[in-house]
Amino acid sequence: MRAPYGLNILDNCLTCSVREEHLFCNLSVHAAQRLNEIKSTAIYPKGAMLFIEGQQPRGVFVLCAGKAKLSTSSREGKTIITKLSEAGDVLGLNSVVSNRPYEVTAEMMEPGQANFIPRDSLLQFLKEYGEVALRVAEQLSRNYYTAYEEIRTLGLTTSPSEKFAKLLLSWTAKTTQNDGTTQVKLTLTHEEIAEIIGTTRETVSRLFSDFKKKQLLQLKGSTLVIRNRMALEKIVQA
Amino acid sequence: MRAPYGLNILDNCLTCSVREEHLFCNLSVHAAQRLNEIKSTAIYPKGAMLFIEGQQPRGVFVLCAGKAKLSTSSREGKTIITKLSEAGDVLGLNSVVSNRPYEVTAEMMEPGQANFIPRDSLLQFLKEYGEVALRVAEQLSRNYYTAYEEIRTLGLTTSPSEKFAKLLLSWTAKTTQNDGTTQVKLTLTHEEIAEIIGTTRETVSRLFSDFKKKQLLQLKGSTLVIRNRMALEKIVQA
DNA sequence: GACTCCGAGTGATCGCGATCACAAGTGAAA
């Protein structure tokens, strides 16, 4: 089955197949069935906004395929990207649970697919299945920890180079190779990286230059090669 | 009944008397009774640490009297204060629910009293009383929002003066007077204010001077008088 | 009283990163 944007439609991406540590993984048969009834699936093009900062919460989105960036902006136009989401992530959960406006904007960075669960149905579902409510609480506290990491980075890390090194390490943490070096596909523009570490595009450009000169990294097309992990860790600081 | 540190011991501060929107307010009789069994009360002097960043979560503290500051530090010694807690607040909830180390240090800023609920007992309690688990989820998502506000402040607000104005407004939001001016008791040192807005003590000193000169505020002993709320809001930005 | 300690105020310096400005590279569409 073929969908627009060159995507294959996934039959059901709420199952554990997407990711093991998934919020709605390993539910009882009843709960899973109920969940299946209240969800609906949609596909999105690159650039699509799942929801926008300030909107009343309509429901949660379970990302099945594609990547999304979560960002927040000031009125003067400055933007920071707070998280890059991947398949399996649940977006908008905080807003739905606390019934406050979405605190971020969720934008698809590439074509993708997501399940949508309306707010009312989800809350009803959580009341019926208390076990799942506790799982939600756990997920929320994980989200909180991520936010707290962000606070530490923004508040305690002084120099852009330190934040940049931190970001590079967070990317390579997932994909360590057998030899010293690590490779990551670089899908972000310098502008976007700047919005993640809270600096300007020009500074990111210069950081790339500096780090290349210092043999810390290397670019092969759009593949980023980390040459000296130790040195990066030293920059991030003792 | 008299306790050390010049405090009156409160008989039971888990009840709604402390604060209406309290996490453990309006529980069923059974739940309240059970909660009462698993909690224990203690009093603390100024400077006491309820828990320290990085420790394994022992349980949650429900603050009954006194104020506490929550802070986190980098290895180089830089510290940021992320929240000032008051009576009614529940401290350590995130860590307990997700079983991760305390992400902050909680230090009493004045003598106070708190109820302690051990981790195991609380989790058991939450499993027994599913309604309360949902309440906890709501509380966690409120915490998340607070953290997110912090991220916005740290990431989007550029100048110290803007953050300072923001902080002043957050203080006066609670205690608005009938005439134009607002009064707040100033209990923090310049150093502590610096740790809240992420700058240096000297800069805070200069900010006070500037704002006094610009007729924005005034100091009467340890009482801070806000003279021009509008101007502060203009600094915080359109 | 003299002592210490800590918070507060203030001047001088200096470096980093924001900002502006422009050139060059890239890729997709017409």
Added chain:
DNA sequence: TTTCACTTGTGATCGCGATCACTCGGAGTC
């Protein structure tokens, strides 16, 4: 191909806030 929009690289300038180095004042303590 040409064109256009977007991304990237880099130089020059400049201002803000960190840092250092003091002094001053008040609250305790002996």
